[in-house]
Amino acid sequence: MGAQLTYTIDRFGNMTQSSEEKSVFSQLAFLSDIGFPRVEPDGGGYYFVRYSQQIAPEQGKYSTILDLIPADPTKLDELYEYVPTLRRSLRLSQAARCAPCSAVIT
16 A cells, blocks of 8 residues: 655745545466465456545545456456546546546556
8 A cells, every 4th residue: 555645836846735645556466475376366357456546635535546457468457436526436448548537646
């Protein structure tokens, strides 16, 4: 789990924290640690999962991204975003990967 902070700098050089995000990264396949299975049994066929949630500022709070990368390289990633103002999650297309997203800040 990691926390990312984003800052903006104005023309006078003043830095202001603009957002804070918590992320969880999990590798579910192609594991190389001794004593662990090569593939996580409950991994659902995914190689890597990234879960990010914005926790500040208040107007973007609870915006969440779930990125599922399949273990099969011929399959496309699955990308979901929870939008609190809509009170529902959205499944995004692959084109959304290049679009600005409130919760994607790395």
